[in-house]
Amino acid sequence: MKKQIFRAISAVALSVLLASLVLIVGVLHGYFQDRVLAELGRSAAYAARAVETEGAAYLERLNTPSNRITWVAQDGTVLYDSEEAPDGMENHAGRAEIREAFLTGRGTAVRQSDTLAQKTVYYALRLSDGSVLRLAETQYSVWMLVVQALQPVALVMALALCLALWLAGRLSARLVAPINAIDLSDPEAEPDYEELAPLVGRIRSQNREIRRQVDALRRRQEEFRAITGHMSEGLLLIDRETRLLSYNEAALRLLGAAEPAEEAPSVLTLNREAGFRRCVEESLSGHRREELLERGDLCCRVFANPVEEDGTLSGAVLILLDVTEKERRETLRREFTANVSHELKTPLTSILGTAEILENGMVRPEDIGHFAGNIHREAQRLIGLVNDIIKLSRLDEGGPVGQWETVSLRETAEAVLERLSLAAERRQVSLSLTGDCGPVRGVPQIVEEILYNLCDNAVAYNRPGGSVRVTLSSDGQGERAAVSDTGIGIPQEARERIFERFYRLDKSHPSGGTGLGLSIVKHGAAYLGVRIELESEPEKGSTFTLIFPKAPQETGGGEGAVCADPAVRR
DSSP states (O other), rough: OHHHHHHHHHHHHHHHHHHHHHHHHHHHHHHHHHHHHHHHHHHHHHHHHHHHTTTHHHHHHOOSSSSSEEEEOHHHHHHHHEEOOGGGGGOOOTTTHHHHHHHHSSSEEEEETTTTEEEEEEEEEEETOOEEEEEEEEEEEEEHHHHTTTTHHHHHHHHHHHHHHHHHHHHHHHHHHHHHOOOOOOOOSSOSSGGHHHHHHHHHHHHHHHHHOOOHHHHHHHHHHHHHHHHHSSSEETTTOOOOEEEOHHHHHHOOOOOOOOSSSSOOOOOOOHHHHHHHHHHHHTEEEEEEEEEEEEEEEEEEEEEEETTEEEEEEEEEEEOOOHHHHHHHHHHHHHHHHHHHHHHHHHHHHHHHHTTTTTSOGGGGGHHHHHHHHHHHHHHHHHHHHHHHHHHHTTOOSSSSSSEEEHHHHHHHHHHHHHHHHHTTTTEEEEEEEOOOOEEEHHHHHHHHHHHHHHHOOTTTTTTEEEEEEETHHHHHEEEEEEEOOOOOOGTTTTTTTTTTOOOTTTTOOOOOOOOOOHHHHHHHHEEEEEETTTTEEEEEEEOOOOOOOOOOOOTOOOSSOTTTOO
């Protein structure tokens, strides 16, 4: 603003100065021209009387006249000239001032010299004998006078520029001060200049509109953050240059990335896997892409979709889903299918082979009982396997498997040990029951199945001469039933897998089980809301402790069981 004011003041000052100079010089020049003509007229009158009296002798006595004097005869011949020889001069009858003097007695003329930037003023007076006496005086033109005055004018201009600069600084400071004093965030005070009132009004109006829009954007941002922040799915929004516009915590967790340190970084800095890069590149080329990312035990499926506005690709949105459980279940399903096929095939193969031998008459009569017993055992094994699979399926689905009742753990444990007494005797394993506890709420069949499978495993994986002890107790956490054995124990690395279907710690061990016992224990305990604790030491034995809750719990199966492990109960 200071520069603009300076330029304006300087332009006005210089324009006025030059215009005044030209005007004054022009007026003075005209004034002095009239004075010159008057002076020439008086001088011509004096010289005319002298010439009429003395003739050319008077003119020759004027050695250095102040004006040029020319005496012209009636025919235009130059009789005398103070600057040139008359013989070499042309006829002057055609000159305007001479011609006018012949007609009216006196004549004037002004002629401009383009080469010398000068003009000459002529005054002619007719004498009594008819000749004409002419006086001439040379003057500078107006523009020549202006040029000659440029040096003092330049000094004045320099002074004017300095004054303009000083005035511009003072004036701009005074003009800008009230504008700078306006509080743009809250311009409530009245401005010093009434001319600023419309500007202040517009600022107030715009501030109100901006605050309204900012509040609306803040609310939307908070709503968006609240929605995306509570999503288990990851969300990434990117522009065409892969810059990250928005994200949620779930996306960083699923990608294993830290909080971005810079503003709008490239989304490729969050994860550098080839699958993730393909999703980004394909979506930004206008195509949908889906990839599965695996990071340790975590499986993440990425869905990338392009975003278009008015037919133009503006970015992409990436959705990340945690499919670890799904992939794990799919893996378990495949393993379960393969294991079931194998477990079913083994007894069926044995039954089929034995039946073929009997059918072909290759068995002696006294051996028929042995082969028939083999078929019976394998059929029982097959039926037990199918029954275990059915139990697991029911527990898996969370459907009703029986009525909830008050169950005595001591009576149930006594019944289980009674059922296992023959098997324990064959393996030379002693069984014992100690302690007591209060009743618990549960499905009797499931409670018995859990205890039976734990005790059956304790017998099957024990040593000859070993023991299995069931200990009942109560504490602040609930009713406890601990099954301890003196068997082979469980290594630390296998403790996470022993509850998997068909997993056997020692596949060469002739236990005769289906490999589903501990899996049934896990799912049954989850169905009843029972917690399982395991203590084991290789070659010394294991202890499985069941902790039943004291208070009765409602469930969705029967009278209402609570599943302690939703991942197990599906």
